[in-house]
Amino acid sequence: MKKNTEKTVNIWDRLRQSDGQSAVPTDQPWPKIWQGAEGLGQDFEPDVEAGLKRLKAKIHAMPVAGARIRRLTPLARWTRTLAAAVVAGLLGWGIYLLVQPATPVATWAEITTQAGEQKAVVLPDGSKIALNSASSLTYRTDMNEAAERQVQLIGEAYFEVERRPAQPFKITTRQAEVEVLGTSFNVRARAEETTTEVEVTQGKVAVHHLIRDEKVVLAAKEAVLVANDQPLVQETSPHLNRQAWRTGRITFRETPLEAALPLLEHYYNVTITWQKSAAPACSITGNWQNDSLTEVLQAIAAYTGITVKQLTADTYQLSGICK
Template sequence: MKDETIVKYIEGELGEEEKRRVMEWIFSTQENQERYNLLKAKHTASGFNIPVLDTEQAYLRVKEAGRNKKLRQVLIRVTSVAAILALGLLIFNVLNSRGSGSALPGIAETELVEEITPKGVSREIELPDGTQVVLNVDSQLRYSRSFTDSIREVFLSGEAYFEVQRDTTRPFIVHAGEMNVKVLGTSFNVRSYSEDTDVRTTLVEGVVEVGSAYAAPVKLEPLQAAMLNREEKHLKIKKVSREEAVSWKEGKLIFMETPLEEVLEDLERKYDVNFKVQSEALYEYLYTGTFDNLTIEEVLKVLQISSPIDYKKEENKITLY
């Protein structure tokens, strides 16, 4: 079978009949499985690490060390997961900076609702006005039990996706650390984790107005992201893809030339694990690629193939060296 056909299968570009033929070919012989595993490893790691490493040699090292069987199982599982994914019109919204105190300005504590998600767990929430929220891992959302004022305000730390119920008489405002996002009815994403350098709002549909104490209010167009640098107090607007905007709601983590330190922070939140890096040289690597609904064990295998990284895992503690 041609490599081009196998790659199209990996990327999910084949029809059902073609996919069936490729799967039959893969599992027909041990040699075919090994060839497929190598192509999958190359494809997963091809753009994932800067500088790019020799993934074929990395694969052979793993195989020679007696771990090729486990690696084959991981890569096959990655493909089976990727093959059934369906892209949805969802939105990515991440908010940070946990507020101090239990009450919000002008809201009695007895009227306050506080929703909290631990690491590794996300959940859906419906606000009093019908607005739908997906609260991502390691996040906190606070709001009034009943939106009776002239504005609808929520305070969010961590990450959340909003589909706001339209109400032209009452704007909806998200307070996310240094950034405030004002909308009437739309879908958007805000990210404001305390560890992040930037607070970010990404608009998917509708209109939002982004403001802060450091920059004049700016209206975003769909698939634009506003990034407020906490240190430089500078607001930057850039174009994004729909996939970037919705990735976490679909179980994905997407990185674009991202330092290892930031990659590990996202992995810790998603999988509720703790990383320890023994080699400072690993921090010099930038990562570009997608973890597509992988388990933490599969993520570690991809890092091992694409980088000069080895690891030791003991329960939820992972050491990289």
């Protein structure tokens, strides 16, 4: 290629030495163009990667027609962030519900007694219950696994509760809730009555008035009367015959006959009628242990001087004047 260059230079020299009538302009850089073409015959390897980078840089630098840049306000950014958080929270809660084991549904069992019938019941936790006549007891069958041992009572029952400090035992009636850790007590909540009576034999219980939102703690040999809309009435000397249905003992101490007869009716499941004018001021005193109604009425007749007559198998009539 060097020879070609030398020839080119010689040609241009000859042209300059001519008579100035050359057809090729002498002010053009033809020698340089000729020299630049010197390497065209050699091997050429382009740098493709570098070329692509330069092309991309130029494309990004070019303005886009009609494009506008939107800047989010703080409120818009906060709204989008909150929406994303809510969606994430809902998804997380849904996954949590899917993986959580299903909560077992509590099952209840009911034990009832007919008029004149009594039953001894042992609950799943080992607590013992004497259920009086015409009563209903409902309890949770899974009480051993539950946080609270729950029962519902309509009627009357005597409880001997297994002590479990971490698992309270609760009895619910229409008027009250009785809570105990371990003790013995009697609860009376008859369907035909508007009161709940609680009497403690040993230990302590808490009685909550569900209607008036009052609460009292009872110790042994204490009782309380819970009426529908009345304040709690606490007794320090329990009723002599409140647990007669369970113990079989009936005790009267100068008790007005008018107050004694309803207890006898309930205890023996009978009806006793009498004329109040026939015995305006009768009172009775005596103790009976597992005696028949006939024996009790005969003793009352001998004590007061009144007459007792049996009308039917379960109906009695009192008449006469007390002596």
